Amino acid sequence: MKRTTIAVIGVGLVGGSIALSLKRDPDIRIVGFDVRQDFLDKALNTGAIHAGTTDLQTAVREANVIFLAAPVEQIYAILESLRTLDLQPGVIVTDAGSIKTGIVNHAIRVIPDHVTFIGGHPMAGSHKSGVEAASDRLFENAYYVLTPAPGTPEDKVEYLSELLQLTRAKIVRMDADTHDQVVGAVSHFPHILASALVNLVAGYDDENAWHARLAAGGFRDITRIASSNPRMWRDILLHNREHLLQIGRDWSKALEDVMKLVEEGNPDGIEQFFQSARDFRDGLPERKAGALPPLYDLYIDIPDHPGEIGRITTLLGAKQINITNLQIRETREDIYGALRITFQSQYEMEKGEELLRYFEYNVYRR
Numbered sequence: 001m002k003r004t005t006i007a008v009i010g011v012g013l014v015g016g017s018i019a020l021s022l023k024r025d026p027d028i029r030i031v032g033f034d035v036r037q038d039f040l041d042k043a044l045n046t047g048a049i050h051a052g053t054t055d056l057q058t059a060v061r062e063a064n065v066i067f068l069a070a071p072v073e074q075i076y077a078i079l080e081s082l083r084t085l086d087l088q089p090g091v092i093v094t095d096a097g098s099i100k101t102g103i104v105n106h107a108i109r110v111i112p113d114h115v116t117f118i119g120g121h122p123m124a125g126s127h128k129s130g131v132e133a134a135s136d137r138l139f140e141n142a143y144y145v146l147t148p149a150p151g152t153p154e155d156k157v158e159y160l161s162e163l164l165q166l167t168r169a170k171i172v173r174m175d176a177d178t179h180d181q182v183v184g185a186v187s188h189f190p191h192i193l194a195s196a197l198v199n200l201v202a203g204y205d206d207e208n209a210w211h212a213r214l215a216a217g218g219f220r221d222i223t224r225i226a227s228s229n230p231r232m233w234r235d236i237l238l239h240n241r242e243h244l245l246q247i248g249r250d251w252s253k254a255l256e257d258v259m260k261l262v263e264e265g266n267p268d269g270i271e272q273f274f275q276s277a278r279d280f281r282d283g284l285p286e287r288k289a290g291a292l293p294p295l296y297d298l299y300i301d302i303p304d305h306p307g308e309i310g311r312i313t314t315l316l317g318a319k320q321i322n323i324t325n326l327q328i329r330e331t332r333e334d335i336y337g338a339l340r341i342t343f344q345s346q347y348e349m350e351k352g353e354e355l356l357r358y359f360e361y362n363v364y365r366r
Helices: 012-024 037-045 056-062 071-084 101-110 156-166 175-207 210-215 216-224 230-239 241-264 267-282 307-320 346-357
Strands: 004-009 028-034 051-053 064-066 094-095 116-122 143-147 170-173 299-305 323-329 336-341 362-364
Touching: 004 012, 012 028, 012 071, 012 116, 037 051, 064 071, 064 336, 071 094, 071 101, 071 230, 071 346, 094 101, 094 156, 101 116, 116 156, 116 175, 143 156, 156 170, 156 346, 175 210, 175 230, 175 241, 175 346, 210 216, 210 230, 216 323, 230 241, 230 299, 241 267, 299 346, 307 323, 307 336, 307 346, 307 362, 336 346
Parallel strands: 004 028, 004 064, 028 051, 064 094, 094 116, 143 170
Antiparallel strands: 116 143, 299 336, 299 362, 323 336
């Protein structure tokens, strides 16, 4: 049987995770491309790819499917390059960008007739970057959106959908414009809000340093996405401009409405504002990956005794359960404090929770 060759263009977190997922099939060969040889070396050392090259033509020459796992702005340039290269007849090109309309339309304009482009967006991520953080579990139970253009051959869409079953994601289809509106509302605009709020508080802090001191904890948690890559989010906002402008207008109206309730001193209206928000949020799935990377946090009640944190980390390490961060909260002498442990994935978190409960620790999630 002839092996299927997959080219992964960009071997970072997403590209590396796609590669590791597809390697579950022994009949698939993964060729990685990156402009930096050290990134390729890391991808080879972690086992994400079978071969790597800094020459794009070499990477795609034998590929049956090409994944563009580069930043949004670079995907446009790569599509331009692909039309000048030798590609296999019938090759499928797909991307992993979080904006779809512009990319899909550009691909339709520039790719040759013997190439099929199908937009894609794996809706999972991590707070870490680079192929070192890649995992074959990154997309497990997450939504993986495909946005085929009208007229895309159904057999090609089915083939790519079946291939992506190896990621263990939930494959869904929608048109590119719908995708951009939905993701704009639940992912892109929240990044704007988080960053705007942080900048507002930073301005207040210039006048009164207590803002930064008291902002630790909950404020830091709800604004965590403000720590995202500024250049990446610059490009995302510019490429999803029309939807974000409309969402911004809707948001301004919503904020104006609730501030009017406050101005009027309307207790029933204010309570209803918070009630409707709580009802909708409490109805959201708790353990399903969405457009924003979830937090994989556990909280453990621990007494302020020497060695407790070391014992917990030793227990987790002995079972090869990876953690990415530790934080001690509200610990005072002779009383219980809260230890927050951040895990690399939901799978690791659930293993850690089971283990710590076995050793009779009080473990809970927020």
